[in-house]
Amino acid sequence: MKIGFIGLGVMGSRMVKRLIEAGYHVTVFNRTAAKAAPLEKLGALRTDSIADLSKDVDVICSCLSMPSDCLDVYLGKEGVIENASQGAICLDFSTVGVETSRQIATQAHEKGIQYLDAPVSGGPEGAEQGSLTIMVGGEKSSFESVLPVLRKIGRTIEYLGPTGSGSIAKLINQYLVAVHSIAASEAMVAGAAFGLKSEQLYNILKVSYGESRILRRHMEQYVLDRQFDPGGALKYVHKDIALANPLFNKAGITEYLGMFAEKSFSSAIEQGLGDLDMSSVILPLEKECRVTVKRSDN
Template sequence: MKIGFIGTGVMGSRMVKRLLNQGNNVYVYTRTKEKARPLQEVGAGYLESIPELARECDVICTCLSMPADVIEVYSGSKGILEHARHGTICVDFTTVGPETSKLIFEQTTKGGISYLDAPVSGGPEGVENGTLTIMVGGEEHVFERVLPILKVIGGTIEFLGPAGSGSIAKLINQYLVAVHSLAASEAMVAGAAYGLDSEQLLNLLKVSYGDSKILRRHMEEYVLDRQFEPGGAVKYVHKDVRLANQLFEEAGMGEFTGQLAQQAFQQAEEKGLKDLDMSAVILPLENACDVVVMKKAKSKH
C-alpha cells in the first residue's frame, strides 16, 4: 500500500517519519522540493505535484494549516479529488470546521473516493510517542480499513460518527485549550501582580483543584523559562477557537467564555505574537499588569 502525505510541517513531518519507521511506503509532496529532503533521507519518496501523488497512492493523508488550505488541496483542477483513483481513501488530520469536512466528504463520494476527517490532539511529542488522540468522522467501514495506519501515530482513536463529527470533537477540545490558556495566564499574572512567587504558586495549583494539563504545559515548558518557540502557535489556536465559537453559537449559546479567549488570542496576534507558542497569550496580560511570570533567580550563596 502506498501512502501519500501532503503537509509536512511540525506535525506532518513527524507523522511521515513514524509511518516510515513502521515499514510503510510513504510518498510526500511539498511546494518546494528542498523541504522534503530530510524526509527523503529517511526513506520517503517525493512526487512532483499533487496530481501525481493522487494518482500514485492508495491512501492520501493531509495535515494542513487552515480550512482554505484543505479546500485548495482537495478541490480544483490540480487537487486530489480530480486525480485520485476510484477507491482511494483520504484522511485529513487538519483542524477545520465541520462544514469544510462535510463539503470535502460530499465531493469525494461523487468520485468514488472515501474521506475521513481525523483531527488530532497531543502535539509533536504525541506523534513521536505514537500517543495522539485521533477523532474520526466519516464512514465506519472506511475507518476500519485505515485503522492500522492510524494506530501507528495514535494511542486513543475514536470513530465518532458521520462526516464532520471528528472536526466537531476537535474544536470542542480546542475551545477548552483556548479557555484554559487564558484562565491559566490570568491566574499566574494576578499572582505575580500581588507579589507571589510564580513557581511556588504553580506548585500549589498543581496539587489543587485549579490544576490542568494546560497550566502545567504552558508554565513548565514555556512561560517560566521565557521561551516561546512554538509547539502550537498562537495563530492556530486563534483560528481554532474562532471556529469553535461558531459551533457554540449554532448550539444556541449567547455568551460564553470562548468569546473572551478569542479576543485574547486575537489581541496576541495583533501584537505580533502569532508565530509564538500559544502560551504567549500571557504576554499582553503581563504587559498590562507590568509583571513577568518567571523563575526566581537562584542565589549563589
Template sequence: MKVGFIGTGVMGSRMAKRLLGNGFHLMVHNRTIEKAQPLIELGAFYSETISSLVSQCQVVCTCLSMPDDVLNVYTGKEGIIHTARPGTICIDFTSVGADTSKTIFEMTDAKKISYLDCPVSGGPEGAESGTLTIMAGGEEVAFHKVKQVLEVLGDTIEYLGPSGSGSIAKLINQYLVAVHSLAASEAMVAGSAYGLDSEQLLKVLKTSYGDSRILRRHMEQYVFNRHFTPGGAVKYVHKDVRLANQLLQEAGLNQFTGQLAEKAFQTAAEQGHSEQDMSAVIKPLEEDAGIIVKRKK
C-alpha cells in the first residue's frame, strides 16, 4: 500500500516516521521541504506538489494546522479532490469543525473518493510512540480498509459514525483540555498567591479529587520548569475551544465554562504566548496576581 502524507509538522512528522518504520511505502509533502528532510533521509519519497503525491498514492493522510489549511489542500485548484483517482481513501488527522469535515466528505463522495475525519489526541509523545487516540468519522467500509494504517499510529482507535463524528468527539475532548487548563492554572495561581508551596499543593491535589491529567502535565512538564516549548500550542487550543463552544451553542447550551476558557486562551495569545505550549495560559493569570508558579530553589 502506497501512502501519502501531507503536513510534516510537529505531529505529522512523527506519525509519518512511524509509518516508515512499519514498512509502508511513504511519499510526503510539506509547504517547506526542510520539515520533511528528516523523513526523506529515512527513506520517504518527497513530492514537490500535492497533485503529484495524490496521483501516486492509494491512501492520502493530511495533518495540518487550521481548518482553512485543510480546505485549501482538499479543494484548491491543484488539491486532493481535483487530482485523486476514484477509490482513493483520504484520512484527515487535523482538528477541524464538523461542518468542515462534512463539506469535504460531500465533495470527495461526489468524486468517488473516500474521506475520513480522524483527529487524534495524545500529543507529540503519543505520535512518537504510536499510542494516539484516534476518533474516526465517515464511511465504515473505508475505515476498515485503512485500519492497518491507523493501528500503527494509535492504540485506541474508535469508529464513531458518519462524517463529522470524529471531529465532534475531538472538539469535545479539546473543550475539556481548555477548561481543565484554565481551572488548573487558576487553582495553582491562587495557591501561590496565598503562600502555599506549589509542589506541595500539587502533591496534595494529585491524591485528591481535584487531580487531573492536565494539572499534572502542565505543572510537572512546563510550568514548574518555566519551559513552554509547545507540545500543543496556545493558538491551536484557542482555535479548538472556539469551535467546541460553537458545538455547545448548537446543542442548546447558553452559558458554559468553555466561554471563559476561550477568553483566557485568547488573552494568552494576544499577550504574545500564541506559539507557546497551552500551559502558558497561566501566564496572564500570574501577571494579574503578581506571582509566578514555580519550584522552590
C-alpha cells in the first residue's frame, strides 16, 4: 500500500516517521520543503506538488492547521480530489468543522474517491509514541481498509459513523480542552492572589476531585516553570473552540461555557499570545490580578 502524506508539522512529521518505520512507502508534501529533509533521510519520497503526490498513492493523508488549508488541499484545481485515482482513500487528520468535512466528502464521492474525517488527539507525544486517539467518520468499508495504517499511529481508534462524526467528536474534545484550560487558569491565579503557594496548591488539586489532564499538562509542563514554547499553540485552540461552539448551539444548549472560553482565547490572541502554548491563556489573568503562578524557587 502506497501512502501520500500532506502536512509535516509537529504532528504530521511524527506520524510519517511511524509509518516509515512500519514499512510503508510514503511520499510527502509540505509547503516548506525543508521540513521533509529529515523524513527523506528515513526513506520518504518528497514531491513538489499535491497533484503529483495524489496520482500515485492508494491512501492520501493530511494533517493541516486550518479548515481553509484543507479546502485548498482537497478541492483546489491542483488538489487531491482533482488528481487522485478512483478508489483512493483520503484520511484527513486535521481538526475542522463538520461542514468542511462534509463538503470535501461530497466532492470526493462524485469522483469515486473515499474521504474519512479522522481527527486525532494526544499531542506530539502521542504521535511520537503511536498512541493517538483517532476519531473516524465516513464509509465503514473504507475505515476497515485503512485500519492497519491507523493502528501504526493510534492506540484508541473509534469508528463513529457517517461523514462528520469524527469531526464532531474531536470538536467536543477541544471544547473541553478550552474550557478546562480557562478553569485551571482561574483556579491557580485565584490561589496565588490569596497568597497560596502555587506548587503546593497544584499538588493538592492534582490528587483531589478538581484534578484534570489539562491542569496537569499546563502546570507540570508549562506554567510552573514559566516555559510557554508551544506543544499546542493557543491560536489553534481558539480556532477549535470557535468551531465547537456552534455545535452546542445546534444541540439546543442556549448558554454554555465555551462562549466565555472563546472570548478568553480571543483576548489572549489580541495580546500577542497566539503562537505560544495554549497554557499561556493564564497570562492575561495573571496580569489582571498582579500575580504569577510559578514554583517557589522561580
